[in-house]
Amino acid sequence: MQLDGKVAIVTGAASGLGRASCIALAKAGARIAAFDRDEARLADVCRELGGDVLSRVVDVANEESVSTAVDAVVANFGALHIAVNCAGVADASKTVSSKGQPFPLATWSKVIGINLTGTFNIIRFAAVAMTRNAPEGASGERGVIINTASGAASQGQVGQAAYSASKAGVIGLTLPVARDLAEHGIRVVSIAPGLFDTGMVAGMPPKVSQSIVDRMILYPNRMGQPDEFAGLVRHIAENAYLNATTISLDAGARMQPR
Numbered sequence: 001m002q003l004d005g006k007v008a009i010v011t012g013a014a015s016g017l018g019r020a021s022c023i024a025l026a027k028a029g030a031r032i033a034a035f036d037r038d039e040a041r042l043a044d045v046c047r048e049l050g051g052d053v054l055s056r057v058v059d060v061a062n063e064e065s066v067s068t069a070v071d072a073v074v075a076n077f078g079a080l081h082i083a084v085n086c087a088g089v090a091d092a093s094k095t096v097s098s099k100g101q102p103f104p105l106a107t108w109s110k111v112i113g114i115n116l117t118g119t120f121n122i123i124r125f126a127a128v129a130m131t132r133n134a135p136e137g138a139s140g141e142r143g144v145i146i147n148t149a150s151g152a153a154s155q156g157q158v159g160q161a162a163y164s165a166s167k168a169g170v171i172g173l174t175l176p177v178a179r180d181l182a183e184h185g186i187r188v189v190s191i192a193p194g195l196f197d198t199g200m201v202a203g204m205p206p207k208v209s210q211s212i213v214d215r216m217i218l219y220p221n222r223m224g225q226p227d228e229f230a231g232l233v234r235h236i237a238e239n240a241y242l243n244a245t246t247i248s249l250d251a252g253a254r255m256q257p258r
């Protein structure tokens with residue numbers, strides 16, 4: 001898809017991988033609808049982007065919040081062509097805690113609700129809007145949906161039962177949703193990042209994050225940078241032959257139990 005003038009929703013836009021995706025897509029000429037639940041940081045990102053940006057405080061896990069926000073994007077820009085799902089949380093707990101307590105069901109429901117249900121909630125409303133686009137180019141493309149999974153989908157660490165399950169769910173839905181949407185000319189691709197230098201890992205002391213890098217990442221010996229993720233988002237949006245797959249972006253990482 002040619003990105004110039006296209007309309008892209010990015011969730012999790014206020015931070016990390018979502019913020020970088022907004023910047024990369026805007027540089028390529030796309031008009032950005034930035035969604036996040038963090039109003040203050042969202043405002044900072046929109047100031048940074050300047051230009052033709054719509055920002056909405058959205059809870060991706062909430063049906064009405066997403067439905068209203070997608071309608072607002074179409075009302076404002078006239079169409080929707082790209083949806084990038086980056087909103088996510090990584091709350092962790094052991095299945096049985098050191099005090100003998102079970103994994104809190106509220107934590108499980110929160111992580112699955114945002115990472116998995118939230119991703120699908122955006123997909124379904126965005127896809128409806130994309131079906132209304134005129135087909136473009138030789139392949140008659142109407143839209144592209146890009147999701148964020150994780151290496152933890154298949155290599156989850158201690159405490160990551162909910163997070164890993166949510167991300168395995170994102171990988172699992174990629175093919176059937178791509179199959180559902182193929183007749184409408186809409187592609188669906190997921191990215192499985194390894195360890196990226198974002199707010200999600202910012203809480204770690206540098207010694208801990210470097211030790212993870214040293215033990216788990218093959219080469220190059222560092223965390224990924226958000227613009228490396230965003231570069232792949234842009235490529236997926238532009239490359240009409242990428243569909244129904246999950247791409248690992250992880251410098252050959254192999255996660256250990258902790």
Ligand SMILES: NC(=O)c1ccc[n+]([C@@H]2O[C@H](COP(=O)([O-])OP(=O)(O)OC[C@H]3O[C@@H](n4cnc5c(N)ncnc54)[C@H](O)[C@@H]3O)[C@@H](O)[C@H]2O)c1
Nearest residue numbers: 012015016017036037059060087088150195196198199200
């Ligand atoms: N950073 C990494 O190493 C890494 C690795 C693998 C996968 N991921 C995934 O990448 C995605 C982006 O993560 P990041 O590293 O940029 O984290 P981040 O914490 O920097 O950004 C996540 C953003 O999502 C927003 N968000 C959370 N819940 C939301 C909700 N219910 N509705 C709307 N917005 C919500 C937050 O406010 C935040 O701005 C996540 O899905 C994460 O699981 C990150």
